[in-house]
Amino acid sequence: MVTFQDVKNNKELKTYIENADASLKALGFTEHSYAHVNKVAKDAYDLLIGLGYPERTAELARIAGYMHDIGNVINRIDHAQSGAVMAFRLLDKMGMGADEISIVIAAIGNHDESTAVPVNPVAAALILADKSDVRRSRVRNAANGNRKGVLDSFDIYDRVNYAVEWSTVKLDIDHKAVELQMQLHPEISAVMDYFEIFLSRMVLCKRAAEFLGLRFQLKINDYNLL
Numbered sequence: 585m586v587t588f589q590d591v592k593n594n595k596e597l598k599t600y601i602e603n604a605d606a607s608l609k610a611l612g613f614t615e616h617s618y619a620h621v622n623k624v625a626k627d628a629y630d631l632l633i634g635l636g637y638p639e640r641t642a643e644l645a646r647i648a649g650y651m652h653d654i655g656n657v658i659n660r661i662d663h664a665q666s667g668a669v670m671a672f673r674l675l676d677k678m679g680m681g682a683d684e685i686s687i688v689i690a691a692i693g694n695h696d697e698s699t700a701v702p703v704n705p706v707a708a709a710l711i712l713a714d715k716s717d718v719r720r721s722r723v724r725n726a727a728n729g730n731r732k733g734v735l736d737s738f739d740i741y742d743r744v745n746y747a748v749e750w751s752t753v754k755l756d757i758d759h760k761a762v763e764l765q766m767q768l769h770p771e772i773s774a775v776m777d778y779f780e781i782f783l784s785r786m787v788l789c790k791r792a793a794e795f796l797g798l799r800f801q802l803k804i805n806d807y808n809l810l
């Protein structure tokens with residue numbers, strides 16, 4: 585059985601993760617490297633464990649989370665689909681069975697909001713974990729320079745990510761809900777800015793939550809917005 589640790593130890597995969605992130609850096613995108621993929625892997629795993637799915641299903645979500653953005657090494661456009669094909673090759677070579685590969689590549693191929701559908705529980709967990717990773721530390725060079733100078737060079741994605749002081753995705757099993765909570769700094773990015781770029785992601789999160797039998801809730805600065 586191919587474990588999450590086997591996947592993490594795979595040198596080729598590491599190379600693809602690093603080069604995918606390097607390409608996104610060149611394009612001016614936020615951080616998509618180990619901090620992002622490890623967080624997504626953990627959150628997707630925790631979500632399915634919390635919902636009572638079998639350990640192996642949750643582990644497949646962890647594997648999908650770790651691998652989900654490698655397609656960016658080819659091109660940002662259609663990176664979900666290209667990444668799924670790359671993951672197929674890697675996992676097949678590692679000896680994973682076709683039944684499990686099918687679940688992982690369906691999830692990876694369905695994580696980008698332009699084409700995503702929560703087609704299985706692993707895909708739904710990956711969508712929720714990926715779309716909720718919004719945080720200041722994903723903005724490149726955010727820690728350097730004075731804040732004013734840094735802010736002037738930001739696009740709207742940087743601005744919204746930079747404004748998020750913290751965010752967390754919480755499963756509320758008693759109320760059958762999953763809640764994305766975040767603290768948004770009002771000076772840097774208005775809540776409206778957040779919605780302008782994240783509306784399609786939130787709609788997708790709602791669908792993913794519903795697939796898992798949950799309501800999706802969004803709480804920004806202690807206000808329940810959804």
Ligand SMILES: [Fe+2]
Pocket residue numbers: 652653663695696
């Ligand atoms: Fe992605």
Ligand SMILES: [Fe+2]
Pocket residue numbers: 616620624652653714
């Ligand atoms: Fe991602």
